[in-house]
Amino acid sequence: MSEHLSLHALFGGTFDPIHFGHLHPVAALAHQVGLQQVTLLPNNVPPHRPQPEASAAQRVEMVKLAIADQPLFRLDQRELQRATPSWTVETLAELRQERGEQQPLAFIIGQDSLLTLHKWHRWQDLLSLCHLLVCKRPGYPATMESAELQQWLDSHLTTDARALHQQPAGWIFMADTPLVSISATEIRQRRHDGESCDDLLPAAVSAYIDREGLYSHCQGRDILRR
Numbered sequence: 001m002s003e004h005l006s007l008h009a010l011f012g013g014t015f016d017p018i019h020f021g022h023l024h025p026v027a028a029l030a031h032q033v034g035l036q037q038v039t040l041l042p043n044n045v046p047p048h049r050p051q052p053e054a055s056a057a058q059r060v061e062m063v064k065l066a067i068a069d070q071p072l073f074r075l076d077q078r079e080l081q082r083a084t085p086s087w088t089v090e091t092l093a094e095l096r097q098e099r100g101e102q103q104p105l106a107f108i109i110g111q112d113s114l115l116t117l118h119k120w121h122r123w124q125d126l127l128s129l130c131h132l133l134v135c136k137r138p139g140y141p142a143t144m145e146s147a148e149l150q151q152w153l154d155s156h157l158t159t160d161a162r163a164l165h166q167q168p169a170g171w172i173f174m175a176d177t178p179l180v181s182i183s184a185t186e187i188r189q190r191r192h193d194g195e196s197c198d199d200l201l202p203a204a205v206s207a208y209i210d211r212e213g214l215y216s217h218c219q220g221r222d223i224l225r226r
């Protein structure tokens with residue numbers, strides 16, 4: 001039992017760019033579960049994978065702008081400071097070492113990420129390091145394609161948020177979060193098509209995207225030509 005240590009939650013993503021589909025469900029989850037703080041962890045995308053359109057520095061800047069007036073969120077740039085790919089399990093192992101065995105830790109993912117969790121590096125080790133908190137996302141089934149993943153999920157599910165605070169790791173909690181139909185892909189596509197996406201992300205992030213000429217119309221044409 002570790003009631004004296006408050007549950008520490010992390011939320012990883014490419015954030016290319018960060019948007020309301022990240023911020024709103026996670027804020028609702030924080031309210032539901034009683035999280036005091038959520039740490040955003042921008043990914044280091046390995047060179048053999050499709051690269052984000054924004055640079056790491058731009059993705060960080062957009063996260064900073066998005067959370068500037070939101071005390072719930074903080075930023076941790078550790079994955080970007082590594083030369084190696086961002087394996088979530090390794091970041092969590094590092095945090096576990098820093099924070100000690102008794103610290104309740106949680107990693108937040110969207111429903112779409114849960115469906116492909118069995119493809120993550122050492123996915124079955126995740127629950128020895130943290131709890132998993134899952135936000136709803138529209139358009140994704142609730143049943144796993146992988147029977148092994150479904151079985152793993154079923155055997156670790158809890159509906160009791162108190163368990164997340166009382167134990168350091170080991171539970172999966174499906175949060176009842178609002179369905180927000182926004183993706184970074186849609187935002188980039190809208191920008192490439194010359195359409196506005198101001199309703200999909202914080203105004204300060206939108207203004208930054210304009211200032212930097214990110215995801216621009218011309219850039220879109222270049223990408224299509226490649």
Ligand code: ATP
Nearest residue numbers: 013014015021109110113136137180182183184185
């Ligand atoms: P892209 O469209 O480029 O794939 P994305 O919008 O899915 O990006 P990511 O940065 O890849 O955003 O996602 C980070 C995390 O946020 C993932 O766990 C993902 O499941 C979750 N997430 C993203 N958008 C939503 C949303 N609209 N609702 C719930 N969860 C989301």
